[in-house]
Amino acid sequence: MNGKTITILLIICTVVSSLIADQEYWQQYVHYDYKVKLDVDDRALSGEGFICYRNNSPDTLDRIYLHLYPNAFKDENSTMAREARSQNYRFKITPRNNGYIDIIEFRIARRDLSESVKDAPLIAYNIDDTILESRLPEPLPPGEELQLYIKFYEKITSIVNRGGWRGNQFDLTQWYPKLVVYDQNGWHPDKYHLNGEFYGEFGAFDVEITLPYNYIVAATGEVIEGDPGWHWVQVDTGLSDTEWERSYQQQLEEIRKRGLQQKERTVKFRAENVHDFAWLASPDFLYERGEWHSIPIHVLYNKNARQQWSRKVVQRGERTLEWLSKRFGMYPYPQLSITHGLLGGGMEYPMLVMNSGPWEGLIGHEVGHIYFYGILANNELAEAWLDEGFTSYQENWYEQHYYGDRGYEDENPPDPKSWKFKLNPKPTSRERTVSYLVDYLTSGYNEPLAQYAQDFKGGYGINAYTKGAAFFGMLHKMVGDSLWDEICHTYFDRWKFKHVNEQRFKQVCEDVTGMDLEWYFDQWLHRTVNIDYARGKLSKSQQADGSWKTSVDIHRKDRGIMPVEVELTTVSGQRYLQKWDGRAKLGTLVFETDDKPKTVVVDPNDIILDRNRMNNGNMSIQFLPDNPLSFGYKPRDLYVIKYAPKIWYNDVDGVWVGARLRGSYLEKFLRTEAGVTWGLRSNRLGGNLKFGHPIIPNSDKLQFDLSFIQQEGRAVGNVGLVYKTSRMRYSPPRQRMELFFSTAQLLENGEQYGRRKIHAGGELLKVPEWQPGRVNKISFGYQLELQQLMWWGMLRMQAEASPEFLGSEYDYSKLQGELSLRLGGFNNYIASRFFAGRFFGSETPLQERFFVEGANPRARFEKFYLRSVGALPRQIYYHLPGGGNLRGYLDQPFNSESLAALNIEAGSAVLTSIFRHFLPRWTVLRLVTFYDVGKLKMDDKDKTLMDAGVGVHFRGRMFYAPVNLRFDFPLWVSDPLPGEKSFRFRWLFSVSNSF
Ligand SMILES: [Zn+2]
Incomplete structure (x- = not known):
């Protein structure tokens, strides 16, 4: 068979197998019916519940697994605690701050039995860390249902990793015995890990929560019975601060007068088409209500945060729902709750997010997760990029859409002409993100994006979020706006309330675009290549009719492949854009223009994560005052040279003055320094030169270093190599080796x-500390930390x-x-x-x-x-x-x-x-x-x-x-x-x- 036949066969196989996979798609069904009571004095939860589990798989199941996530905080031996230690996290689990779940009763019965599962015999089980495993009394054939009865006691932790308690607020997340997913790949009894999140079985939740009356509660799902207390603490945003404060105190007084704080509150929530359920409660919550297309938005926050949260969060929630519904598909749930959680950052649950602050970007991210994780549910441990990357991208997209390049900072955009901006230029948030990511991709610590969260050597965050977002952003750019729009809607329609994965998303992209995207998914998800396209030979000629013909060579200089845009600008400012597929080592594009061409730039909009834009035809030099605040300023198309005056003193030259220039590309490549000094008293000149650059492509580990200084009576030169390596990029264990030749x-x-002043017996002496004569040496150093x-x-x-x-x-x-x-x-x-x-x-x-x-x-x-x-x-x-x-x-x-x-x-x-x-x-x-x-x-x-x-x-x-x-x-x-x-x-x- 020739190559073409093989390719065609492969394509057919992929299409057929994915069609089969789609047709054969099934998922288990689970219905939880829990009754729980929050004991705020003991900081504990006691509960019981029935779980109905339907086996929709073609397999007969002989066992069942449950997640007991609270056990991650039981003691120092938990998987999570061990991972935290190995990554030098500084917290300790003690009997004072720990949390765990005890199973008091566990019974299982086949659904077809007439008697209640509560009368079924107790079942044996095994608990390992956060996983309970139990053999079924009899196997569960396809299509059959099972009922579980569980009675449990939970001590709530005060280590707020996601949920927990602090003060009088309780965030109940991953709090209940939860069915482990059984899918096409079998059971997924994954423990609670430090990095990485969750995977849940779709179904319905009925949760009845009993708690003290003065506690206000919010949860995944709709209130179907009882009063969550919102109206007691609803903020009337029409009132002035003092008026509102008065009415709030009246409400609290009312509760006291009626003796309600002695009483209990029972609220029943119901949620359908979800795979998790979270709730939180505090007597200090305030409530505001918003609405978008008749979908209520409940906002609950701590009363101390009223200034920051009031009005804004409701508005942002409405805008986010509109954005997501328009971009992907109508928000399919009966409510959205945006709540003020105890954790740092934010965390997503179906219909409910817990955020540490009112920021628009955070709301966009976490509410976006209700789509990417919630509605389109992936195994977050195995493919964090699919939910974190997608929601981070739609969040950036939202920011760009409403605020432009400078993003949320746009409320006070810096004036590029002001002296303040010139002294301390600020990159846009997009530039910052790209520089940050390219720096990682070329650090030597780049890891493939698609791997289990706990298998990352340290790049989990930057991969799942930043590289993940770039994966979707570049795909969007590559297929264009209208196909991308269709991809987003098709993905939502085809896979809502189902489990998604790389293959399922890729199939949607290929079906919509008709493109073969295997190479793109493989390159960005499974390999660690870099992109570098360079503008090569340029030849322009004027035609007989006066028009111009310009031919441009583009070189692919690294292994990574991306379709690349090339833009020609003419002397009159007209722009022409062409695309090259970027696959060959060399490509040639021909532009025909009426006007004389002026510049030709490769990847003019900086969208393909090109690691080196110095060769793209758009490079220039920027001079800046050397200001410590501008540290981290890494413009992608500029070689930045920072200048600073110097003034110092020594006993021989008197005051000396001078200047220093420091230059680099992205603070990493072609690092140079040159300085000159002049002694006012001695009239002597001094100076220094430095150069540094990484030697291995796409790695910071091996650096070349050269320096020479002739100043204050001495001449010293060093040239050599420094090799630095560590298991994780920023933390030990690390090793450093260096080999230098020096002359002094x-x-x-x-x-x-070459003298030094010392004090002896009240006198000041100058003693020589440097002997004449040349020392030329070779040195080797090794360091292990x-x-x-x-x-x-x-x-x-x-x-x-x-x-x-x-x-x-x-x-x-x-x-x-x-x-x-x-x-x-x-x-x-x-x-x-x-x-x-x-x-x-x-x-x-x-x-x-x-x-x-x-x-x-x-x-x-x-x-x-x-x-x-x-x-x-x-x-x-x-x-x-x-x-x-x-x-x-x-x-x-x-x-x-x-x-x-x-x-x-x-x-x-x-x-x-x-x-x-x-x-x-x-x-x-x-x-x-x-x-x-x-x-x-x-x-x-x-x-x-x-x-x-x-x-x-x-x-x-x-x-x-x-x-x-x-x-x-x-x-x-x-x-x-x-x-x-x-x-x-x-x-x-x-x-x-x-x-
Ligand atoms: Zn996230």
């Missing part, structure tokens, strides 16, 4: 710079050789190692660091030796504020960690060719709680005690030095970057300076951790 030397007239919930460890090793044949004037080699361990968290801990290092060879330059107090002069040179002699005011002691790290010897530059040291430090965050009211959020103030000891060789004699003291360490955040400030007081040293006492007030500060 003291320049002519450099001795005056590990972290668990309660400990952290780091191993560092470094080997250096400075042989004569490299042109070095010092012939030596050096080995050093360092092991740091910390037990406890960042707040309360005990930590130690062990260091050992040794030189081999006869001549060792002073600047490279091991220094007792901290880093050696060669390392200090890398910090501009330590490089400059006399820059720091003479009373300020700055500590750069390293070497022996004996903080008490900052004024005594003891150094050695062999050194072993031990540092011990214990910290406690007591100060954080004492000064809580004065400290910004996320700030930790620690009280620390330390002891350092080091053994070194001086003048061929072994010497042991020690110090001890206390410190105050501050840890916080500024401009999203962590900030450390450390003040240490080494009050005791074993070897004080001559004339000094062992015990004395000494101090130092640093912006780095002690180790």
Whole structure:
């Protein structure tokens, strides 16, 4: 068979098999009938219920499974808790905050039995984590029904992962024994995982809830009996604040007067065509009502949030329902409840969402989930992209539709011409998202989108939401507006109230468009390729009739394939757009225009996640003031160069002035830096150059680094490679390896710079710390960092050789190692660091030796504020960690060719709680005690030095970057300076951790 025949056969097979699959589609039916009572004092729920289960499958079932999700919060051994630990989540399940569900009675009967299931015998079962498994007393054949009776007691957790209690609010989510889905792939007894959500069997719920009368309740479903209490707390938005407050107090008084708070409230809810049921209750809810096409919208929020929620949420809910109904299909349920949940962010349930705030984007996302998850129900654990991606995309689409490129921020759009915008330009929300995603795709940590939530190595969120949304957005662009509209409606009509998956959605897309989309689904869901199209040769010629003919080559430079738009703009501003399928390595497009062509740009609207737009024909350079606030500004079509003036001081040059330019594409590629300085007193020039760039395509792991600096009497150059790798992109375990060649030397007239000021016996001395002569060395470094919930460890090793044949004037080699361990968290801990290092060879330059107090002069040179002699005011002691790290010897530059040291430090965050009211959020103030000891060789004699003291360490955040400030007081040293006492007030500060 030739290739064509095979392709045709394959297409036929796919079509036939999918038709068969559609025809054969079946799903189980389940009806829950629960009665529950909320005990607000015990924070517990007791309940009983009947579950009717109809086996619509062609299989005979011999067992049944139920989810007991509350058990995820039972103790530290639950699957969820173990996953949380492995991802360094900092929470602990204790008997005080835990939650679980106990099954008191469990009975099963075939539906055809005349007697009640309550009289059926008790059934044995097994509970493993959040899954109950039970063998059926007799097998359940196709088409038959089963009845279950369950009596349970549930302790409600106060760990609000999704539901739980806080204060007097109770969010009951995943609270009841729930049938595990049985589908074409069999049973899905998936446990409650840290990442990943749920999969439910469609059916109906009758839930009767009894709770104290002053509790206001909302739930999935319609109220069919009883009073949920809404009218007591309904906000009359026509009243002024004070009028409303008065009427609200009157209502509460009314409840008190009538003694209603002693009483109970029983409300019965009914929901059909849903696969989950959630509810929540609080005496502090307020209620507002909206309506869209006769569908009531119930909004319930905490009374403290009235200013933020009132009116707005109702409006946003109405607008969202209109949007979803128009885009996909009429909202099919009798109500929508938008409620104020305890969780951070938001969470979706059928007909009901729990949101932490009133934001339009959040409402659009969560209510969108009622379609993508609720009505079109996928297995969220297996295919999170199908619900998170789809709802994130429709949310972006909504934002773009109503607000344009700048999105919700558009209420105060920045003026691009204002100096404020020029100083601190802001990307649009779309640009931000694309940059963020492309950065991930090219990080080396990209993972396939379609995999089980718990199998992601760390990219679950960015994949399911951001890449998932991009998957639908690019598909929309690719098929065009009208076909996309048809896809959305067909998907809804064909699959509402059913289980969907990749194949079912793909079939809809192919049926509607007539396209073969296998390659698109495969590429974006199952592989990790990148897109890079480049504009190639351009030839234009004027025809005899005066018109122009332009031919453009387009190169596909990476494995990823996307149909690509190419836009030609003529000198008069006319635009011509052509599309190329992007499959071959090289394509040529020909434009015929009346006017002379001016520019040709590949992917002009930036829609295909092109990883490198520098070669798209639209690149330009932007100069910006270097402003720390503009960190994270990554325009997709600009090489950004940031400029900054520089001014500093040293004792030799006096004040020096200069300037620095830093450039990069997307803060990642072609990173360059150039600086120049001029000493006002000395008339000496200095300067530096840097370059960095990733070496492996689509990975940040291996970087090339080059730097050269000639300044303040020294010339230092480094060139080498840095390899960094970690299991997850942003957290340990991680490893780092580096291989560098460096050259460093003291320049002519450099001795005056290569000195350091120290205080001795009340006098200020300048001692040399840098020896003349060139040091050319090769160094290899290895670093391993590990972290668990309660400990952290780091191993560092470094080997250096400075042989004569490299042109070095010092012939030596050096080995050093360092092991740091910390037990406890960042707040309360005990930590130690062990260091050992040794030189081999006869001549060792002073600047490279091991220094007792901290880093050696060669390392200090890398910090501009330590490089400059006399820059720091003479009373300020700055500590750069390293070497022996004996903080008490900052004024005594003891150094050695062999050194072993031990540092011990214990910290406690007591100060954080004492000064809580004065400290910004996320700030930790620690009280620390330390002891350092080091053994070194001086003048061929072994010497042991020690110090001890206390410190105050501050840890916080500024401009999203962590900030450390450390003040240490080494009050005791074993070897004080001559004339000094062992015990004395000494101090130092640093912006780095002690180790
Ligand atoms: Zn979501």
